[in-house]
Amino acid sequence: MKPKSQIVDETTLLEQMLLVRAYEEAIVAGSVAGKVPGTCTSVGQEAAGVGVVSALAGDDLILTNHRSAAHLLARGADPGRLLAEVMGRRDGYCKGKSGSLHISVRELGVMLTSTIVGGELSLATGVALSQKMLGRPGIVACFFGDGAACEGVFHESLNLASVWQLPILYICENNQWQAFVHRRETMKGEHISERAAPYGIDGATVDGNDVLAVRSAALAAAEGVRSSGRPFLLETWTYRSRGHFEPDDQAYVDPAEHAAWLARDPIARSRQRLVDSGRLPPEEAAALERRVRERIVAALAFADASPFPALDEMTTDVYA
Ligand SMILES: Cc1ncc(C[n+]2csc(CCOP(=O)(O)OP(=O)(O)O)c2C)c(N)n1
Numbered sequence: 375m376k377p378k379s380q381i382v383d384e385t386t387l388l389e390q391m392l393l394v395r396a397y398e399e400a401i402v403a404g405s406v407a408g409k410v411p412g413t414c415t416s417v418g419q420e421a422a423g424v425g426v427v428s429a430l431a432g433d434d435l436i437l438t439n440h441r442s443a444a445h446l447l448a449r450g451a452d453p454g455r456l457l458a459e460v461m462g463r464r465d466g467y468c469k470g471k472s473g474s475l476h477i478s479v480r481e482l483g484v485m486l487t488s489t490i491v492g493g494e495l496s497l498a499t500g501v502a503l504s505q506k507m508l509g510r511p512g513i514v515a516c517f518f519g520d521g522a523a524c525e526g527v528f529h530e531s532l533n534l535a536s537v538w539q540l541p542i543l544y545i546c547e548n549n550q551w552q553a554f555v556h557r558r559e560t561m562k563g564e565h566i567s568e569r570a571a572p573y574g575i576d577g578a579t580v581d582g583n584d585v586l587a588v589r590s591a592a593l594a595a596a597e598g599v600r601s602s603g604r605p606f607l608l609e610t611w612t613y614r615s616r617g618h619f620e621p622d623d624q625a626y627v628d629p630a631e632h633a634a635w636l637a638r639d640p641i642a643r644s645r646q647r648l649v650d651s652g653r654l655p656p657e658e659a660a661a662l663e664r665r666v667r668e669r670i671v672a673a674l675a676f677a678d679a680s681p682f683p684a685l686d687e688m689t690t691d692v693y694a
Contacts, residue, residue, distance in 0.1 A: 385654055387428060387585045388644045389662055391420035394444045395641060396670040397453050398616075401460060401474075404674070405620045410461055413474040416441035418583075418615030421640030422547045424448045425588025426515065426610070429596050433512035435501055436484045437494040440475050441547070441614075445517055449482045453669065454676035463680035469691055470683050483512070492522040495531040495544075502540035506603070513541040513599045521552030523566045532573045535605040542605040543596050547582065549614035550635075554626050570607035582610030583640040586647075615639075 423444025
């Protein structure tokens with residue numbers, strides 16, 4: 375069954391962001407303990423992913439990248455099966471053969487995770503063309519980073535999507551960093567959304583650390599793509615507060631920049647807004663956090679109990 379994704383309640387969005395954070399913190403802790411392979415996290419970017427996915431409809435399709443936890447979890451993926459996948463276990467969504475970097479969950483419409491930077495951009499063009507030719511209603515949401523937007527494939531993809539009028543919502547999570555290099559060193563101009571106009575596409579930048587702002591911008595953008603059948607480029611302005619991958623001591627990061635962005639943490643902001651407005655009493659916020667942590671403890675136990683695939687399964691379900 376497709377998930378119901380038109381969530382309106384900020385407490386639900388907060389719960390999803392907490393789930394993403396707890397899930398990735400479990401991966402970090404597990405990698406330190408040598409139990410889970412280190413991977414790329416999206417700590418600090420939770421509002422950008424959760425806000426956009428909350429605005430998608432059940433039959434929309436998602437293509438994502440190496441920082442996909444928020445996209446998968448907000449879409450309704452089970453954290454136990456995700457952790458099992460990351461840990462290479464048989465009960466993972468791809469039977470433990472994709473790891474975190476290639477995961478796909480067809481039943482949730484998450485078509486693929488690409489670890490080839492920008493790979494999802496060209497593939498989204500094909501998926502959207504197929505949706506259009508088959509007359510299917512779902513639009514395609516394609517998540518990528520600011521580094522990917524500096525590659526040729528970004529320009530080729532936007533050009534074709536505009537020429538062929540394809541229903542793609544491009545979401546650039548501009549987290550300021552491209553692996554170990556700041557975007558200032560590789561990128562001309564401040565905003566990726568400015569690159570939409572030359573291709574005849576509309577674009578916008580939104581505060582990616584404010585989950586309500588992201589949701590509202592994504593609802594408008596997705597609705598525009600749905601009704602016009604044309605692409606849209608939404609840039610979520612955010613920050614990757616952990617390293618490029620685990621472990622990474624982030625010695626290359628300016629501490630003042632890091633501190634300034636930590637002060638804008640999307641989860642703390644949403645929780646504060648809910649508490650200040652009286653919509654979420656502090657004790658209920660604490661109970662919510664406890665429930666999320668318990669869910670992740672159970673998910674880890676599930677993943678840990680799942681066996682590795684047998685040796686004779688090594689060449690099944692894979693290409694080449
Ligand atoms: C084509 C290609 N080039 C380089 C890499 C190595 N690499 C992996 S992630 C990454 C940084 C990508 O930056 P960005 O698109 O901004 O995404 P972010 O990691 O910031 O989320 C790089 C260079 C790769 N996987 N694929």
